[in-house]
Amino acid sequence: MSENVKIAVKDLNIIFGKHQKEAKKLIAQGVSKTEILKKTNCTVAVTEANFDIKDGEIFVVMGLSGSGKSTLIRALNRLLEPSSGQVILDGADVLQANNEELREIRRKKYGMVFQHFGLLPHRTVASNAAFGLEIQGTPEEERIKKAYEILKIVGLEGYEEKMTGELSGGMQQRVGLARALANEPEVLLMDEAFSALDPLIRGNMQDELLNLQESLKKTIVFITHDLDEALKLGDRIAILNDGKIVQIGTPEEILTEPADEYVRTFVENVNRANIVTAQTIMFEKPTRIELKREGAEVTLRKMRNTGLSVLPVVDENNKFIGFVFDDDVVKIRGDKSKSIRDIIYEYSASVYLETPASDIIAAYRDSSIPIAVVDENGKLKGVVMHSAVVSEIIGKDENEIRTDIKNALEI
Amino acid sequence: MKYLEIGKHVEKGIDWLAQNAEPFFDAITVVIEFLVGAFQDLLLMPHPFLMIAIISILAYMVSAGRKNFFTALGWKKGRFLGLFTLIGLTLLYLMNFWNETMQTIALVVSSAILALLIGIPVGIQTARSLRAEKIIRPILDFMQTMPAFVYLIPAILFFSVGNVPGVVATVVFALPPAVRLTSLGIRNVQSDVVEAAYAFGATEKQLLYKVQIPLALPSILAGVNQVIMLSLSMVVIASMVGAAGLGQDVYKSILTADLALGVESGLGIVIIAIILDRLTQAAGENTNRK
Ligand SMILES: Nc1ncnc2c1ncn2[C@@H]1O[C@H](COP(=O)(O)OP(=O)(O)OP(=O)(O)O)[C@@H](O)[C@H]1O
Ligand SMILES: [Mg+2]
Numbered sequence: 001m002s003e004n005v006k007i008a009v010k011d012l013n014i015i016f017g018k019h020q021k022e023a024k025k026l027i028a029q030g031v032s033k034t035e036i037l038k039k040t041n042c043t044v045a046v047t048e049a050n051f052d053i054k055d056g057e058i059f060v061v062m063g064l065s066g067s068g069k070s071t072l073i074r075a076l077n078r079l080l081e082p083s084s085g086q087v088i089l090d091g092a093d094v095l096q097a098n099n100e101e102l103r104e105i106r107r108k109k110y111g112m113v114f115q116h117f118g119l120l121p122h123r124t125v126a127s128n129a130a131f132g133l134e135i136q137g138t139p140e141e142e143r144i145k146k147a148y149e150i151l152k153i154v155g156l157e158g159y160e161e162k163m164t165g166e167l168s169g170g171m172q173q174r175v176g177l178a179r180a181l182a183n184e185p186e187v188l189l190m191d192e193a194f195s196a197l198d199p200l201i202r203g204n205m206q207d208e209l210l211n212l213q214e215s216l217k218k219t220i221v222f223i224t225h226d227l228d229e230a231l232k233l234g235d236r237i238a239i240l241n242d243g244k245i246v247q248i249g250t251p252e253e254i255l256t257e258p259a260d261e262y263v264r265t266f267v268e269n270v271n272r273a274n275i276v277t278a279q280t281i282m283f284e285k286p287t288r289i290e291l292k293r294e295g296a297e298v299t300l301r302k303m304r305n306t307g308l309s310v311l312p313v314v315d316e317n318n319k320f321i322g323f324v325f326d327d328d329v330v331k332i333r334g335d336k337s338k339s340i341r342d343i344i345y346e347y348s349a350s351v352y353l354e355t356p357a358s359d360i361i362a363a364y365r366d367s368s369i370p371i372a373v374v375d376e377n378g379k380l381k382g383v384v385m386h387s388a389v390v391s392e393i394i395g396k397d398e399n400e401i402r403t404d405i406k407n408a409l410e411i
Numbered sequence: 412m413k414y415l416e417i418g419k420h421v422e423k424g425i426d427w428l429a430q431n432a433e434p435f436f437d438a439i440t441v442v443i444e445f446l447v448g449a450f451q452d453l454l455l456m457p458h459p460f461l462m463i464a465i466i467s468i469l470a471y472m473v474s475a476g477r478k479n480f481f482t483a484l485g486w487k488k489g490r491f492l493g494l495f496t497l498i499g500l501t502l503l504y505l506m507n508f509w510n511e512t513m514q515t516i517a518l519v520v521s522s523a524i525l526a527l528l529i530g531i532p533v534g535i536q537t538a539r540s541l542r543a544e545k546i547i548r549p550i551l552d553f554m555q556t557m558p559a560f561v562y563l564i565p566a567i568l569f570f571s572v573g574n575v576p577g578v579v580a581t582v583v584f585a586l587p588p589a590v591r592l593t594s595l596g597i598r599n600v601q602s603d604v605v606e607a608a609y610a611f612g613a614t615e616k617q618l619l620y621k622v623q624i625p626l627a628l629p630s631i632l633a634g635v636n637q638v639i640m641l642s643l644s645m646v647v648i649a650s651m652v653g654a655a656g657l658g659q660d661v662y663k664s665i666l667t668a669d670l671a672l673g674v675e676s677g678l679g680i681v682i683i684a685i686i687l688d689r690l691t692q693a694a695g696e697n698t699n700r701k
Contacts, residue, residue, distance in 0.1 A: 079606055107612035118607035122625050132611040134621070183611070 004055040006219040012049040012085035017042030045071040062230040063240030111180030115192040126160040132183040170201035279353040282382030320380040322346035450517035467497040474693035499682035515656030522581035522642040530589025538597035577654025581645040588637035596630025632695035
């Protein structure tokens with residue numbers, strides 16, 4: 001279900017200016033944006049955009065100022081008329097809809113939240129929240145009731161009869177969100193919805209949006225120029241550079257496999273520790289000792305072969321138990337009364353695949369003891385060396401990290 | 412010897428209009444006469460003392476604000492205009508200008524209403540279409556720079572003498588600020604509010620009535636104030652074509668060099684001006700604050 005495509009954007013071009021035909025020809029010839037502006041006086045805001053937005057995902061579009069983000073999102077509900085292409089929402093091209101159909105699409109399928117809120121200052125909070133329903137002709141009593149419900153959900157209970165001008169920015173944007181949610185849209189369009197807010201409030205709003213999304217499961221198109229915000233909110237992120245989509249991927253993919261120099265410079269500025277997870281930096285399929293079958297001799301042989309002084313121990317179901325150290329193994333060698341079980345070090349923390357690097361660092365008690373990565377059933381998936389996490393947080397590229405991990409494992 | 416007879420050609424055109432569009436002008440005459448007559452009758456119907464009381468209380472209520480009729484705050488805000496109206500109108504009554512005063516108010520209010528009825532819709536149109544703006548702006552400039560006296564001549568040709576040509580000339584003269592301030596107010600509505608309305612599927616009409624006009628209201632009301640003041644400033648000029656009221660007395664005082672009459676009737680116009688100005692300003696302020 002969640003893999004269904006909600007909106008498919010195909011070959012979308014958006015050009016501002018009078019001589020669109022010429023501009024289009026030049027685009028086809030691969031002429032650059034600045035050249036086109038010089039020759040035709042047309043601004044090419046978006047070129048050849050192709051992407052799918054899946055049902056129920058948060059799709060983030062990120063790019064610097066002027067990269068065409070607002071233009072792109074406005075093409076989805078045709079606040080801006082694209083020059084060519086298709087925006088297929090639930091199988092029908094929005095760009096082919098006539099005026100009446102378009103209004104119906106805007107009323108029923110989309111809700112939109114704006115950077116500067118776009119509220120009506122002469123009306124109360126409740127009446128603002130009910131605006132979308134009012135436009136649809138919902139009777140007053142019903143729409144106000146609905147508005148009260150939604151305002152409660154977004155945390156504005158008790159403010160319903162205040163004028164919007166009396167509220168703080170964060171609260172105004174909650175009204176904006178309530179207004180967008182009140183007509184129960186399938187797709188939520190959010191153009192830099194949190195950019196005008198204080199950092200602290202912005203963080204809160206992001207958390208709340210994620211919370212809401214857990215129960216709402218709307219398709220959300222979220223525009224931002226802030227990579228941290230994109231990484232936090234996005235199930236997938238599209239990166240826009242100068243009107244072109246240069247990469248689409250999960251936050252993880254964007255960080256670990258930046259498609260080009262532009263994305264890379266973007267990514268370098270982010271605090272990687274919050275984003276990179278155990279899965280990315282762990283050493284996969286580590287050599288392990290199976291408690292029931294393998295004793296001291298086998299362990300020593302494996303240690304010799306891998307050159308490692310520490311190995312993880314698992315039970316017969318590959319469930320992680322602890323680590324063994326080479327000097328402990330040497331001590332019990334030949335002693336029939338002792339087994340590996342007696343020397344397992346069980347106090348090392350284990351982390352999940354999706355644990356971010358910053359939390360892994362916090363889990364280390366002793367930098368010489370690695371940390372095991374397990375799945376939700378406690379099965380061993382990999383091992384993370386302290387040095388690997390550190391170098392990741394410092395921010396080296398993937399290959400460097402891989403060699404770091406190898407080096408670390410060989411110590 | 413003039414080489415170019417622009418004036419003659421315009422005159423010919425206007426003569427032609429006066430003869431051929433007579434039903435049209437007759438219709439306008441009927442409307443204006445009815446409007447002015449109705450206001451005059453209404454204002455002169457009660458005894459002057461009763462009317463003075465009504466207008467003074469009204470002035471107090473408007474400037475005190477809707478919720479504050481009986482509060483200390485309301486008294487503080489409303490007492491000036493309330494008392495000024497009471498004293499001013501009593502003064503006019505004592506100077507034996509009562510009929511003229513009411514006639515003047517009837518003329519000014521009728522002209523202002525007509526100017527607003529035309530000006531506000533035109534202003535809305537110019538705000539919403541660049542082409543309309545391009546056509547209408549120079550016309551407004553023309554209307555505002557042409558000396559007001561000139562409007563009297565075609566007004567006489569079309570409507571002969573009396574209140575009607577006076578009102579017509581006044582409407583033409585007082586119209587521009589209604590158009591300009593309405594248009595300005597609508598253009599200044601924040602673009603993201605307009606965008607939001609469209610994004611939720613508003614029709615053009617819904618956008619206009621639910622968003623643009625309410626948000627432009629302070630500016631539109633400033634336009635109302637200006638229209639009324641300009642209408643009042645036309646009172647004397649309009650009296651030259653026979654419009655009734657205090658303007659007649661001022662005009663007469665000029666012709667006969669009667670200083671006493673001039674002072675008295677001039678004072679009367681000032682009193683009316685202050686009352687109308689403060690009244691419309693207060694109305695505007697109280698809607699702004701809401
Ligand atoms: N109405 C317009 N007419 C002409 N050019 C426009 C118009 N709107 C946007 N542009 C141009 O299109 C390009 C993309 O603008 P857009 O507003 O989509 O950028 P953005 O990524 O949203 O930037 P920001 O972060 O500043 O909001 C810019 O070069 C801009 O100057
Ligand atoms: Mg933008």
